[in-house]
Amino acid sequence: RxxxxxxxxxxxxxxxxxxxxxxxxxxxxxxxxxxxxxxxxxxxxxxxxxxxxxxxxxxxxxxxxxxxxxxxxxxxxxxxxxxxxxxxxxxxxxxxxxxxxxxxxxxxxxxxxxxxxxDLDAVAGRAAQGVSVISVPDQRWARCDIKTVNLLPNTLAKQAARDAGAYEAWQVDADGFVTEGTSSNAWILTADGALVTRPADHAILHGITRATLIRVATSAGYRLEERPFTIAEALEAREAFLTSATNFVMPVTRIDGRPVANGEPGSVSAELRQAYLAAV
Ligand code: PMP
Known part of the structure; x- marks a missing residue:
């Protein structure tokens, strides 16, 4: 190497x-x-x-x-x-x-x-299964929009996820809203069909996958709401997923051990995953 x-x-x-x-x-x-x-x-x-x-x-x-x-x-x-x-x-x-x-x-x-x-086949296999996330308090600094190597809170949160048998940790701010994962952005699809993801403010990294998926999803006709959401709202959602450069669109099927919808990866996540891959 x-x-x-x-x-x-x-x-x-x-x-x-x-x-x-x-x-x-x-x-x-x-x-x-x-x-x-x-x-x-x-x-x-x-x-x-x-x-x-x-x-x-x-x-x-x-x-x-x-x-x-x-x-x-x-x-x-x-x-x-x-x-x-x-x-x-x-x-x-x-x-x-x-x-x-x-x-x-x-x-x-x-x-x-x-x-x-x-191994992108392994990633695809994981996407077919869906992944679990846990929620943790967001303990990071006030400029998470800058992609610095100041990642200690992210590593602690990711390890907490691993220790819990989960794939990712969704960090939650002091007001109870999800900011993002430790190395991915967080999304839900609401019961009425809107895609929700936190606005690209100082509290999250402005994911390139997030930005591309916004373009892909809106041109495919999905309604986008850039606003914060809570873990409770995610558990009520039709689908949840995360995005990152190496995960593309990854369905989230469990949060803190509780199923999202029926606990199976949703069709919209799968469709957006394909649309994203086609776009890039
Ligand atoms: N949030 C954080 C904290 C990240 O580290 C990453 C990945 N580097 C992302 C979101 C996703 O960004 P991207 O889609 O550009 O990989």
Whole structure:
């Protein structure tokens, strides 16, 4: 396996960043994930656009142009012979003596790229079954719209889900509304046929899959309500599902051990999953 670190393709098991990297010390770094299908990036531009936005919000200089980055990513996919999988990118503010304030201008950001193979048949199998989620209090910071590696609350929530035998944790804000999953956005289909997902505010990551599915679903004639919903409302819903770059549209059939509708994956989730895959 090959990784890319600051301009060099390296053996993955030897690839390293410095102990005084801002990402390691302060989570002063952003990341991005693209799904790869048949060797091609899915929804590539949306993820590049979000990457630019994340960097801008943290005032980290872009280490390379989009064109150069695209070439490097393609080369990494080729070297690792990724058919189906994902590309992970991380950019930190770079290496500097530990000090909370930003390092001196000219400090070179750290750029890291890795790939991972994914068994998309297994993902499809999971989608046919549906997944369980648990609800947990949202303990994250106030700018979850920036895709930073500040992910400790997300990891604790995901582990809580695993410990409970569930696939994902839906985080709930202080007012009782679902924000999102630990690495996915949350949706329901109401009894009267509206698709509901939280607005893309500061409380959630603006999922690229979410944005694409909004376009796909509205052009397929679905009514969209961008508003927060509660766990109680989700349990009353006709269907529930989550979206992310690597899950696409994943039906949620149980929440906190209780079934959503009849506990089976719904037809709209399945239809939207196909429509999403066709679109990307
Ligand atoms: N929310 C969070 C917190 C995430 O980490 C992710 C995946 N990175 C998502 C939502 C889904 O975003 P996307 O559709 O762009 O993968």
């Amino acid at each position: 090959i990784a890319y670190v600051n301009g060099r393709f390296q053996r993955h098991d030897l690839a390293a960043v410095h102990i005084e990297d801002r990402g390691f010390q302060f989570a002063d770094a952003i990341y991005e994930v693209w799904a790869v299908r048949k060797g091609e990036l899915l929804d590539a531009e949306g993820h590049f656009d979000r990457l630019d936005r994340s960097l801008g919000e943290l005032r980290i200089a872009h280490p390379v142009t989009r064109a150069a980055l695209t070439i490097v990513i393609r080369e990494l996919i080729r070297r690792n012979r990724i058919g189906d999988g994902l590309v992970y990118l991380q950019i930190s503010r770079g290496r500097a003596r530990r000090d909370h304030g930003f390092p001196p201008p000219g400090t070179r950001p750290t750029l890291v790229l890795t790939t991972k193979r994914l």
